[in-house]
Amino acid sequence: MSVFDSRWVGRPDFVSELDPGSLPSGFVAGGVAAGLKADGVLDVGVLMCMAPNVTSAARFCDSGVLAAPVVLCQAECDLQAIHAVVANSGNANAATGEAGLEQARRVQVGAANALGFEPRQVAVASTGVIGVQLPGEQIADALMGVGSTLDGGHAGDFALAIRTTDAIDKHAAWSVELPGGTIRLSAQAKGAGMIAPHFATMLCFVETDAAISAQRADRLLAAACERSFNRISVDGQLSTNDTAVLLASGASGIEIAADSADEERFAQALDALLRQLALLMVKDGEGAARVARIQVTGGDQDQAEAVAKAIANSPLVKTALYGGDPNWGRIAQAVGATLRGTAPLSFDIRIEGIAVCAAGAAVDYDPAKLADAVAHDEVEYEVKLPGTGSLAEYFFSDLSYGYVKINAEYTT
């Protein structure tokens, strides 16, 4: 089955899809059940790169309440040469203080011992409930002997182990034809709630067997995150744990030089991969039935960004999206609430290309045609502010009974 499922992300013609459970040369992965979740399901994922010259890059959220694994990675890991990742679900290890940091360290040391690395070579990540101490020793025990269970075809287990409320698979493996030769690119992600437009609440691990310098990897990862995970919202809630790591084994023997044609294509593939995974997070947004894209043009860039974000996070727009309700007055409301004090503001609104508001006032449209347009799985909104030159885009999910159900019953 193809990972591509949205008209908003196309498959680059130099990309072929592989078994999504496979990994590029030099990588193995797997999952263990450490007892963080009930019923013995996989809850700790392990990813390892066996190439000696691995390079890596990582991005983290900037919440004022950073989870212990994020703090540990930033403070103590060699982020340019990460050899392994250990990521657990079922517990965010956030708001857990010094004790939480110590628990994260136990997991890191346990994984390093089990896999034969230095602790600084092992990145840790957590996702799940906030404010509960992580049983680090218990995880370290579960990791003993994990090395022999890892496999280049077990990326699906890794992806499964890092899920929380996710219902949709979010992993893919691609073959990418570069001018310099064929490389592989894969990624495993999770994310369905507490998803906000500033480095969305998620984990994503990306692997390639291309050789890339850590500096270029960082630049490529940053650019791709900006157009993917930073452009989505399920509920406008910035997480404490967001982590994205890119690892490059170099095992393909193909080196991606800075500013080369290879790099350009690699960047395109990485962009498509992360955008598609980000869209899957929105599609898998807690309780989501429909997803939407808002594109705001005009205004200055800050205004366009703020308006797009306000629309993406408006519970009124989101419930209308859920209800298949073409209530564009709520989009007008969000525009006005964001650009306060600017009345009378001239703006246009189009829904699936149908003009509903021009120069700030309602225009005639065919209600039946509009009702049909908002009844599909993907809905596109456009807002045009006065002026030209700016463009801001967000992808977002609706607000449904399912979201309330999932989040009213999460810990109790």
Added chain:
Amino acid sequence: MSVFDSRWVGRPDFVSELDPGSLPSGFVAGGVAAGLKADGVLDVGVLMCMAPNVTSAARFCDSGVLAAPVVLCQAECDLQAIHAVVANSGNANAATGEAGLEQARRVQVGAANALGFEPRQVAVASTGVIGVQLPGEQIADALMGVGSTLDGGHAGDFALAIRTTDAIDKHAAWSVELPGGTIRLSAQAKGAGMIAPHFATMLCFVETDAAISAQRADRLLAAACERSFNRISVDGQLSTNDTAVLLASGASGIEIAADSADEERFAQALDALLRQLALLMVKDGEGAARVARIQVTGGDQDQAEAVAKAIANSPLVKTALYGGDPNWGRIAQAVGATLRGTAPLSFDIRIEGIAVCAAGAAVDYDPAKLADAVAHDEVEYEVKLPGTGSLAEYFFSDLSYGYVKINAEYTT
């Protein structure tokens, strides 16, 4: 039945409650069915002051998409001497352009003709769906002869006519003992959705038979709005139509002088009245089962405000409130998401006085006691940031299946 129903607003001991359908001396009110809503229910409220020397003050929201009645009031009314108010439900007359302004003017002129005033003496207000033209002539027709139906005991009809999704009565009439004599104070409000913390989405009309200069009335209304309608959130969505008007007939013969003991008490009563009405809006928040107060202390004032607002508007906090879920990790998340880049941040969280997080980390608490504390109708959250001297407060409702139901089905 008393309007006071929350531990967060007390009845001042110099206030006695009267029949909530009554009005102070010099005022009459009523409602007509103009056909904006189905089934011939009242949908246009009319309020009139018969005293020749009426003074008034008005506040409006500052959305960039202001409704036509707000534009008309600000541009063409004598806001210091409003003699009558005509307010309709069922149609917001927002995003309706020049045509909408003309419709609002027809309503204003119709009411002025029916009541014997100049148009500039008549304030207009609308609430309901955005982006649909208001049938101004139809309303003007319905207003013919309305004068003879108005009565000093018909404030309940007026209040009914301005309701949209409101389920709870939001009007009160008080007798207020001032040092200088007894005056009356009454108000009728509406508001249940699109309620945001910057001059919340609502209409509120306040009447008194005290004599107050327009300048002092403006100051008193501004101060009371700041502590009431500007402190509440149902869904964080600023409206296009917010309007509050205070009218003083002077018919009691008691004059409230600037900076007098009379003014101090009057301000206290007005504060209690508007805070209580604001709390009723939150309690009546679309689909709301529980309401909460968040008080943030410490930090600088901007930080305290931003954190309190983020918590009040967080769908994760709101769904936890609805579920009776003591999931304080979501409060920590909202703190961190607001104060980005400040990690590690030292902050405390208390729920109903129970400490759950201190210096940024979880502390031991009795889960049964906490579960019981969040199961009541009103829940109090406290966040303490580093530092002292600041205090920010918001009242907010939960996010329930009912909110989704109401807003997914609103126009269709």
